[in-house]
Amino acid sequence: MKEDHMFAVLKTGGKQYKVSSGDILRVEKLAAEAGETVQFNEILMVDGTVGAPLVDGAGVQAEVIEQIKGKKVIHFVKRRRKHGSKRTKGHRQQLTLLRVTDILASGAGATGVKAAVGAGSVSGAAVEAAAPAPKKAAPKKAAPKADAPKAEAPAGADDLKKLSGVGPALEKKLLEAGVTTFAQIAAWTDEDVAAMDEKLSFKGRIEREGWIAQAKELANG
Known part of the structure; x- marks a missing residue:
């Protein structure tokens, strides 16, 4: 109207x-x-x-x-200066x-x-509309985790997992300590047992499990 x-x-x-x-x-x-x-x-x-x-x-x-x-x-x-000016x-x-x-x-x-x-208002809106939307950064791909190096038994080594209570983790520790055969374990002295207890962090386990006796039997086949 x-x-x-x-x-x-x-x-x-x-x-x-x-x-x-x-x-x-x-x-x-x-x-x-x-x-x-x-x-x-x-x-x-x-x-x-x-x-x-x-x-x-x-x-x-x-x-x-x-x-x-x-x-x-x-x-x-x-x-604002010493000698004011305008x-x-x-x-x-x-x-x-x-x-x-x-x-x-x-x-x-x-x-x-x-x-x-x-x-x-128009110019501001136009600039805003014309401005490309900021590109989102592509998510970073997580770097593949490196597999922990496996302690591989050297050639001629015995399967130490045959000993009571020895699994893959404990076998790895034994191999890293240079223990590769049943014959080595069968020949351990009390001093060797004490030193190995410290390395394996399982004090008394060697005696409890009877590794030396088992190793002798296994070494003799």
């Missing part, structure tokens, strides 16, 4: 403007070219209807006249000059007119 004698309060660029059809308006720069029609959808009031916070379905359409620069604003910058900095705000063409109390969402969006 369009009415020429309506007024509205719109919001853009963080500011509020009260407008009527035909008004010339300067707002913070919009992403639009001269001659384009844009529509403001943040409407705080239309005639006596106050939004909560916006008036549902309301809109203000305007034609872009041109992109302009505001008056140069000068401000002083003080330098310098000036100038800034000219980028603005868009518009002519209000229509005020819509309802149905603004169905007009299809380009929304009035700040140039900074």
